[in-house]
Amino acid sequence: MIIDLFAGPGGLDLAARQLGVPSIGIEYDPDACDTRRAAGLATVEGDVRAYGPADFPDADVLAGGPPCQTFTVAGSGAGRRALDTVLGLAKRRAAREDVAAELAGIGDERTGLVLEPLRWALEAADAERPYRAIILEQVPQVPQVLPVWELYVDLLRAEGYKAACGVVRAEEYGAPQTRRRAVLLARRDGLVGMPARTHRPWGRTLSDAEYGLRPTVVMGDALPGRGGFTVISNYGTGGDPKKRGRRHNSEPAATVTGRINRNRLVADDGRELPRLTPAEAGALQGFPADYPWSGRDPWQQIGNAVPVPLGVACLTAALGVTAARIAPAA
Template sequence: MTEVVDLFAGPGGLDVAAGWLGVPAVGVEWDRNACATRAAAGLATVEGDVRDYGPADFPSATVLAGGPPCQTYTVAGGGAGRRALEQVLGFVKRMAAGEDVTAELSGLDDERTALVLEPLRWALAAHRSGRPYEAVVLEQVQAVLPVWAAVAEALAGIGYRSDHGILHTEEFGVPQTRRRAILIARLDRQPLLPRPTHQRFRKPAGDLPPWRSMGETLDRPGPFVVISNYGTGGDPKARGRRTSAEPAATVTGKISRNRLTTPDGAELPRFTPAEAGRLQTFPPTYPWSGGDIPQQIGNAIPPRLAAHVLGAALGIEVDEKALDQFVAPRPPIRRSTT
């Protein structure tokens, strides 16, 4: 039976998606706040540091998934991961050659940078034990794509075939523009990244349904404007704006700081945790628990995107209408493309 072990599982984005697809999953997560949410949601969880575990601790898992911390790789972060990129790529090659680089990883400027290599450590350990994973699924911010390319090459050395690239969340029915670097690898066949189900924001093409907006996702009574500092360096004159007729900008841990106004500028209540979660395509009643909930939400992979990625990895056809029932309390509004 297919079973997923999800490293750096967070509050449950990929595990929720696995549940929608009928695939058992267990997550490894050290953050107690995320673990509180996972417990409230009934998700199987091992609370602890991924580095303290390995494949032997999860003998029934046939699929390895992981979304390592992204802070050191993001534009908003300190940039330690970007500065150490060439070093990390070197570590990938050395790990694939059988070297133990554990001691050197601990000497990086930011220990989170090295965590991106943990899924490879698990995959190589499983191969050495004679019980390799059938599939590997990895996701991170787009700056990590060169690492995923190197990991794909390392996995090829032990028999995997891979596909990797950048996916745009709004092209998979997520009411948010967000780009993720995805890698899918399999032992038995050549995998392919999932094909978009919706049009890309500001670049519509073809006959796919249009992207989904904040307004049709949330239960707010009228149109609104979201004003944020995301991606502007804090410059008040460059604050990003999205209307409710558009998808949200990337949901981060700072989403609770975004101002909301009416179109004529009157202040409105800011996003609640439930609303922020819905912009990530978590169910409306998802039981966010513990502290630092905005950060939990911002760190998660949108379950709807995760469902398409897992479906592509496992050969499961994803039913868009079924996903709508999971993530929306009412049927989505269909807008004209003309």
């Protein structure tokens, strides 16, 4: 069973369901918990810091995507400024030092949450019930997040794991968007590497080998009822029309964020179209069209979610399961 920390609305848990692997998620946001429960996903509503491996003795796989706001350009920047502190605290935590006071003094408490999966992994190891696999993901801004995962790789190897980390692109695993994520995978019972790509990358010339991959999934595939359209985004433009991002439905979406509901949609004949619904935005993250988005702000839930196809790829690589076990989405 997978214990999923910072589980959000259920992207990784849906991937686990497709693979026939049971999971339970811990999530702090009550709206995301409402969505999860409506989708029939096992959920603990609470703070991951209040729990540990002993509370979930049946879980043998650890997963998590700690909050990333302080590690992003759009966030406060606390994660970037605190990087050296975070790395130092990770090493001390691996040495079994109590670093709770220092974590509390970092400032934005979300920054320290990136060390929670390490606490869980170490506590499980010390109880002589180590997780057989670990799957972690975060935003890939360098030099903020990837160095944390790189240090995790070293620390987990010292605990008996084979581990690897890197940056992956969601469209290369069948998601209809060009989202990049920093991923860490670890196993105790075999070698592990980044998930094997299944779909062609977008936006560059393909190598001969890449032509053998499946075609990129585009927005038109995920939203067939919309016809031809262009998404126009003001995100990150500062209001400058020349900087507005544009993606046609024959392309994958740009990274889906919690502001996707602000994007304009314009039909190929120039008509202004209704903006994306939560169901459509969720589809760009690989969620089923009938997924029961609930709560006050489904957009933020959708933007924070793990794309379901990427979750399937990461779980497949980390757990050593085969594609034959993958069932259709519920």
